[in-house]
Amino acid sequence: MQRTAVVSESGLRDLLGRIIETSRVMAPVKRGKLSYDFEWISSPDDVELDYVRTVLPPKKALLPPREDLLKFEREDAGASPVIEEEPFVLFGVHSCDLTGIRELDWAMGQRHGVPDPHYLARRKAATIVGMSCSPDEYCFCTSVGSSDTKEGADLFVTAIDGGYFVEVLSEKGEELMKLAPDAREASADDEIKAKAALEARKEQITNKINAPAEKLPGLLEQNYASEIFEATAERCYSCGTCTNVCPTCFCFDVDDEVDLLLSSGTRERKYDSCQFQDFALVAGGHNFRGDRSDRVRHRWFRKFVYLAQEHGRPFCVGCGRCSKQCTAGISLVDVVNSVLAEAREEVAT
Amino acid sequence: MTQVQPRFPDQKPEELFVPEIAKITRAENLTEQDRLFEIELPGGKDLGHEAGQFVEVSIFGFGEAPISISSSPAKTGSFELCVRKLGGLTSKLHTMGAGDELGIRGPLGNGFPMADFEGADCLLVAGGIGMAPLRSVVNTILAERDKYGRMILLYGNRSPDDILFTNELDEWAKGEGNEVLVTIDRPADGWDGNVGVVTTLFNDIELDPSRRIVAAVVGPPVMYRFVYAELQALQIPDNHIYFSLERRMKCGVGKCGNCQIEGKYVCIDGPVFTGDELRSFHESI
Numbered sequence: 001m002q003r004t005a006v007v008s009e010s011g012l013r014d015l016l017g018r019i020i021e022t023s024r025v026m027a028p029v030k031r032g033k034l035s036y037d038f039e040w041i042s043s044p045d046d047v048e049l050d051y052v053r054t055v056l057p058p059k060k061a062l063l064p065p066r067e068d069l070l071k072f073e074r075e076d077a078g079a080s081p082v083i084e085e086e087p088f089v090l091f092g093v094h095s096c097d098l099t100g101i102r103e104l105d106w107a108m109g110q111r112h113g114v115p116d117p118h119y120l121a122r123r124k125a126a127t128i129v130g131m132s133c134s135p136d137e138y139c140f141c142t143s144v145g146s147s148d149t150k151e152g153a154d155l156f157v158t159a160i161d162g163g164y165f166v167e168v169l170s171e172k173g174e175e176l177m178k179l180a181p182d183a184r185e186a187s188a189d190d191e192i193k194a195k196a197a198l199e200a201r202k203e204q205i206t207n208k209i210n211a212p213a214e215k216l217p218g219l220l221e222q223n224y225a226s227e228i229f230e231a232t233a234e235r236c237y238s239c240g241t242c243t244n245v246c247p248t249c250f251c252f253d254v255d256d257e258v259d260l261l262l263s264s265g266t267r268e269r270k271y272d273s274c275q276f277q278d279f280a281l282v283a284g285g286h287n288f289r290g291d292r293s294d295r296v297r298h299r300w301f302r303k304f305v306y307l308a309q310e311h312g313r314p315f316c317v318g319c320g321r322c323s324k325q326c327t328a329g330i331s332l333v334d335v336v337n338s339v340l341a342e343a344r345e346e347v348a349t
Numbered sequence: 350m351t352q353v354q355p356r357f358p359d360q361k362p363e364e365l366f367v368p369e370i371a372k373i374t375r376a377e378n379l380t381e382q383d384r385l386f387e388i389e390l391p392g393g394k395d396l397g398h399e400a401g402q403f404v405e406v407s408i409f410g411f412g413e414a415p416i417s418i419s420s421s422p423a424k425t426g427s428f429e430l431c432v433r434k435l436g437g438l439t440s441k442l443h444t445m446g447a448g449d450e451l452g453i454r455g456p457l458g459n460g461f462p463m464a465d466f467e468g469a470d471c472l473l474v475a476g477g478i479g480m481a482p483l484r485s486v487v488n489t490i491l492a493e494r495d496k497y498g499r500m501i502l503l504y505g506n507r508s509p510d511d512i513l514f515t516n517e518l519d520e521w522a523k524g525e526g527n528e529v530l531v532t533i534d535r536p537a538d539g540w541d542g543n544v545g546v547v548t549t550l551f552n553d554i555e556l557d558p559s560r561r562i563v564a565a566v567v568g569p570p571v572m573y574r575f576v577y578a579e580l581q582a583l584q585i586p587d588n589h590i591y592f593s594l595e596r597r598m599k600c601g602v603g604k605c606g607n608c609q610i611e612g613k614y615v616c617i618d619g620p621v622f623t624g625d626e627l628r629s630f631h632e633s634i
Contacts, residue, residue: 112603251606306612
């Protein structure tokens with residue numbers, strides 16, 4: 001039986017303060033009036049305990065937008081890997097984003113039998129504190145099975161009346177709780193409250209995909225040629241925002257950066273996007289996804305067909321970031337539902 | 350279906366992206382835009398590749414690019430790469446010669462399942478720089494000639510100046526059961542050989558329908574549809590037609606995603622795919 005506890009809000013901030021004294025902490029902070037971002041924090045008062053979603057997912061702590069893979073010296077032609085192993089705490093991760101981390105663990109850690117040492121070192125160095133969320137109209141976690149994920153978290157914190165219900169889910173979580181002497185043991189009543197809070201939150205979610213997740217690969221594949229992708233492409237700018245903010249996108253570009261004296265440098269990787277026009281361009285000039293509609297379809301198929309079939313789960317966690325932040329106002333859920341509706345009409349006629 | 354399993358470098362986990370420093374032992378220009386390099390790994394150890402696999406070639410400060418291996422596994426102690434000058438890295442490579450060092454990661458990808466070619470008549474179709482990886486297949490066959498049936502190489506080029514391995518083509522054609530047919534796209538001064546795209550060479554060969562025929566095709570994407578039609582007309586079963594596909598393989602280890610064909614990664618699941626597999630893709634060629 002896992003241990004549970006209850007802390008007050010001030011108790012939770014005290015705990016964060018003690019963690020900051022011993023380790024780096026990345027947590028959600030408010031940026032401007034409406035945006036939140038995961039950032040390295042120096043004070044527990046900066047942390048936003050009740051937020052909807054951050055601009056970039058907490059993926060950035062494990063797979064940063066830009067990171068060094070190698071350091072090299074051009075003179076002696078040697079290179080050494082850059083592996084980041086310094087422990088840190090990733091605080092305040094919602095269930096959708098915990099699901100994103102779980103899928104990245106597979107894609108970067110296991111897929112093709114190739115463990116990525118740079119991702120895995122950070123993943124191992126991370127202690128993750130999950131947290132209950134406050135959904136808005138963009139959220140659709142209940143359609144992709146990510147609304148209840150606690151897997152991957154070392155602690156999971158649920159806001160209840162008068163404090164936070166804490167589930168201790170691992171040894172690392174147990175270690176963190178040692179820094180929370182004010183925590184009291186949770187009662188059966190606290191547990192009922194926490195469960196009710198999580199259920200109530202799910203009921204607020206109105207944005208839904210009109211088919212069960214496990215049927216999406218088949219349904220979409222049957223509609224590969226759907227005109228909806230063409231119509232969506234007419235609105236899309238190929239800016240790559242959707243893939244940049246996606247918790248499960250992991251494609252990257254690799255580039256060398258050389259210092260001013262041309263004596264040493266780094267090989268870096270940075271987020272790439274299948275939506276960029278040159279993503280599938282080869283040296284001879286042939287572009288395998290030169291049409292924007294092909295790139296648009298690729299994104300939806302990547303989320304709900306290709307990786308979903310291979311992994312057995314949709315590669316979308318329902319966080320709503322791509323739709324909320326799309327420059328052209330394209331909604332991922334609307335596109336899926338339109339394809340499904342078109343398919344139903346075809347069956348009917 | 351025979352399928353070579355993906356191979357990964359024998360290296361420490363944290364060194365997934367760290368190239369081995371290798372030495373160029375010989376370099377020569379084959380054409381104006383193509384340069385052949387002989388490369389030796391530290392201690393003269395073998396690369397241990399299969400025909401049709403590739404390596405990531407690294408020059409620090411210039412980056413990394415996937416290059417198919419041009420020598421056959423039968424060649425030991427060193428291996429060869431034929432590099433066309435196309436971008437920053439390959440242009441830099443063209444300035445390098447014997448004694449210079451570069452980084453190598455690999456061998457990567459699946460390669461041609463040579464076991465399937467054993468005992469069969471081997472129809473090899475190359476277009477342009479596609480001859481570089483196919484040379485690995487040619488030399489694999491020639492190294493153990495008795496294991497294979499006829500070897501017919503059809504090789505198409507834009508012009509006589511683009512033909513690679515000119516001094517080797519005649520050698521390959523020698524010996525019983527070997528045929529090498531070369532063509533260029535348009536007539537050119539001083540050329541009295543075949544003229545026309547590579548598919549026109551299919552008129553000049555005669556295959557024995559009672560024999561098992563296996564085909565390997567490497568060339569520019571535009572060539573594949575037409576060659577595939579010819580191979581189908583010859584009734585070669587789809588699972589014995591092997592195409593090597595070109596994609597931008599940045600990491601070579603199934604992570605970066607640049608080489609995706611739908612759900613497949615060319616660097617892991619390919620670059621060699623069967624006709625069956627190609628037909629199952631919407632966007633392969």
